[in-house]
Amino acid sequence: MLADSEFFYQIYEMLLAHFGPRGWWPGESTWEIMVGAVLTQAVAWKNVEKAILNLKRAGLLELEAMCRAEEGKIAELIKPALYHRQKARKLKNLAGYVKERYGGNLELMFSQETKNLRGELLSLWGIGKETADSILLYAGEKPVFVIDAYTIRIFSRLGIVDQNTSYDMMQELMHRFLPSEVELYNEYHALLVALGANYCKKNNPICNLCPINNFCNYLKIQKENK
Known part of the structure; x- marks a missing residue:
């Protein structure tokens, strides 16, 4: 699957519609x-x-x-x-x-x-x-996209990157296709965490409930192997 800004925005909008604003990161100071x-x-x-x-x-x-x-x-x-x-x-x-x-x-x-x-x-x-x-x-409200295991797992299953992609390579990709906006980076990362924690799990992912399963290479491979 080819990655471009439109694709990354589409994933973002679908996750936002499903989970709603995450209000992350919680803290009083x-x-x-x-x-x-x-x-x-x-x-x-x-x-x-x-x-x-x-x-x-x-x-x-x-x-x-x-x-x-x-x-x-x-x-x-x-x-x-x-x-x-x-x-x-x-x-x-x-x-x-x-x-x-x-x-x-x-x-x-x-x-x-x-x-x-x-x-x-x-x-x-x-x-x-x-x-x-x-x-x-x-x-600090600096425009830096946070990468974690969820981010790499999700985008590898979407067929955008390899599952062994490095932190730096994944971050470079997010910076390349998304505008440098703190609010967007904040919400997008929080939404990916929500997806990874609730559906796109490392073992036994809940693909049938995933809001972006139509894009998922992992799900297609699982179906082909049955």
Whole structure:
């Protein structure tokens, strides 16, 4: 299947019609969104919500408070998000970076050129491309399309990319065929997550209920093999 802007928009419109606006990323502050981007690594969002609530109740969901808090204390509070010791270290590193480089001023941080800021984030221990781009898009409102396993799985099943396509190649494709708009990138990524989590699952996908199954090469191959 040939990819073009019209195709990507069509997929977007069909997903939006099916799921409706996702209102993503949930968070009461810019820092909370950044914390959520770290905590959601390799875990369902419901677990992240529990961890964030624990941090709020302890008064540690503030950048300054997290800088002062002991790493072990943070780890205990975020246990529901799993890998809590590693994630506590990541959060401390991230908070320390914002404090030391930008005086704790997130507005100043996000006023930096996107490419340079992305490089800074990627230089931090435990911050990979997906986490850095989630911070840039959802917290910083930078036009950077976030790629995850759902994105690659869905578009590989649509026949647009190979299932082993790299993060960078998939992102380049989304940037090429979609206008550089924060709101569009935000909603589109959230819709892909909804599709991947509910229908286009890694094992036993629910193809008969998928809103874009008419475009799906995976479904056609499954039918041919029966």
